[in-house]
Amino acid sequence: MEIQAEEFAGRLAVVLHAPDPAQGILEYRDSEPADLAAACRHLQEDDIVELLKLLPEEISADVIVELGDDLREDILQRLTPKEIADVVEEMATDDAADVVSELEEAKAVEVVDLLEEEDRREIAVLLSYPEDSAGGIMRLEVVWVRSDRTAARAIEKIRELYGEVREDFYIVYVTDREGTLLGRIPLPRLILADPDARVTDVMEEIGQQAYAEQDQEEVAKIFRKYDLVSLPVVDRDQKLLGVITVDDIVDVIHEEAEEDYSRLAGTDEEEFQEESVLRKASLRLPWLVTGLVGGVLSAVVLSRFETSLRSVIALTFFVPVIMAMGGNVAIQSSAVMVRGLALGEINARDGMARLGRELGVSVITGAVCAILIFFAAWLWWNDIRLGIVVGGAMLAVILISTSVGAFVPLSLDRFRIDPALATGPFVTTSNDILGILIYLSLASWIYGGVG
């Protein structure tokens, strides 16, 4: 059963402040680390540190891994290098490397010096890959067996490793003497095999694999497309380096989606985890100030057309709708592009086709909206010229803003900049100004060239 974090935190706090916390905590040593970590978010930092010291090291290790980046950073600062080293040794290699990479450099060096030779080497290997590459998210604990062994020997190997590879696993990889990846054997298949059969006769083709330097988003796409639970990671020479498991990929998918979502909303994905009001405000302000600058520019543009606005005051009434619609269509087309790129449904080659399709969409949406607003403006003000100006500007703004909204993410992607930056307030603001400019230029022209 899922446990309510707040209630659980309350019970833990009582135990931690009782006369003999070491005794009291025994009751909770079999709790799920994820539940303990969730409860920590409702505890004082002093209490968390106390709890981590009282729990068995392997449980503390799991709790620290589950804490969430911000809280983990705070807690690690309160632990000594020796205490950190003790729990890091209990972690899977990928988690250990993550924790070490989050420490201040001096402390990281101290912690690493306290580790055993093998752990030290493994962490160094993992830290040599970029954080968001396949190498950066893989773990080195992988169960493999040499191709000249028998099925019985493979089972023996599992026996040796099961204590060490703490995570559950169900694929055994087969390599040659040089460590080149040759194939894979799902555990049920291995169990059913004749014990004397060579593993090469039992194994399946390797199917999918990732290269260490491959981007984590690409890796996530492979998992999703082929419904994988784990994926081996190899180097350019096809040597087996490690394995990525689906639980890490679930986190990647989440992170990427949150990132795109927060860009579109005009904030930072950090905000979803953030509780401090001041910090939340500071994450939103850059976007708001961008909008504010854009707004002042809009004001400048409007003031340039003061004469037109004075002579036909009704023109001002339609500034909001022109502006808003430009922003709306730009957000639609940029969002569709950003997710298409993120899901791998759009690639470099069909970018132009997509752009063409967006233009097609904008012809339809533009025509519909232009006709509606033409009649609204004409009938309401009994001024067909007003209808023509507002309707014409609406068509032009929708055509242009849709195309701009679609084009910018594609271009950013080509230059390997995150296309999601081209959504949200930035897009709306620039399209607001563009819209006003088109609208008032058309107005000055139709109403006789003042401006």
Added chain:
Amino acid sequence: MEIQAEEFAGRLAVVLHAPDPAQGILEYRDSEPADLAAACRHLQEDDIVELLKLLPEEISADVIVELGDDLREDILQRLTPKEIADVVEEMATDDAADVVSELEEAKAVEVVDLLEEEDRREIAVLLSYPEDSAGGIMRLEVVWVRSDRTAARAIEKIRELYGEVREDFYIVYVTDREGTLLGRIPLPRLILADPDARVTDVMEEIGQQAYAEQDQEEVAKIFRKYDLVSLPVVDRDQKLLGVITVDDIVDVIHEEAEEDYSRLAGTDEEEFQEESVLRKASLRLPWLVTGLVGGVLSAVVLSRFETSLRSVIALTFFVPVIMAMGGNVAIQSSAVMVRGLALGEINARDGMARLGRELGVSVITGAVCAILIFFAAWLWWNDIRLGIVVGGAMLAVILISTSVGAFVPLSLDRFRIDPALATGPFVTTSNDILGILIYLSLASWIYGGVG
């Protein structure tokens, strides 16, 4: 290796139009179903149907599962009930139920009648649960063993079932005589156990489980929190019904994220899969027309203040920035709420605390933006009253729009309506109008009560 879908489709098309396609297709019968399905998206429907008939039934079954909802629907319409029944029998129960549920009713009945008794019964069980519940996404193929058996008997059971449970699995569940779920044994642990040991001595606690009627989003949260690969599904009497695997959950996470994202952008998540320009335009138009209606209302509001605007034309220059900022802050706070609700980080009890925090954020962001625009308006027009009106309106608009943006998703959630409906054009449009109203009311008051 991942295969380029377009290129692969080209090769398949050549084979399908050659004199002996049945012979030619032999070469591709070992291809990954996911690759074949991706290629199908670039083939004519006639060719897809031909391909599915030529491939072995178990491969065709997998390809159909991977096709994507829209294309699958079109293709199923072109297959006879007999052809559909043949591939459905090759599918895992959850996929089989999905396919049957997508058919027109008359055809579904025909297909089900052609199935074997057991498949018919299983599909009926799965279809009795709502589509987005744990029961609706589970599969019935689950490996379980009775608690009074030995480890050796459990391994024998795997031997019997491995042909039938086509998906890889690595947890064996333990139940009593009545089918009540008691525990679980990971395969590596089973292999290492003494063959004569009772499974109850080898098994672990069950840990997490889902109830059949539980919502799929809740299930996804459990997977994510506890890093699960599979999760048993039970009924209210704790009887084991089936199992949910992580690959289905990855799809759920994706769907939910795409849904929230598309709402925020003002379109429908269907659009991400859609190629038809007309259909794309029709998915966007409802949002745009909402915006248009809002824009016309803004124009009405502005026209009510015509006298004020005529007397102080500079007031009109700041209409865009007030409007845009109201929309921007509303989107930020509504988006933060929507994702917080989706991730389960916000629950009914702390909704008010969140609302309070949003208000705190808006005090800071409002004050900063108000001060900046106050100076911009005052210094630029050398009119301190203009600065006061614009700055004061900015503060009021940011306070109110942030709160409205946060409040609406919370209320929708309480009434069990998707909170994501409260993001995107709807929020911006209503806040546009609200902003103009506040701004011009303040202006009439400060500039002496005309309006």
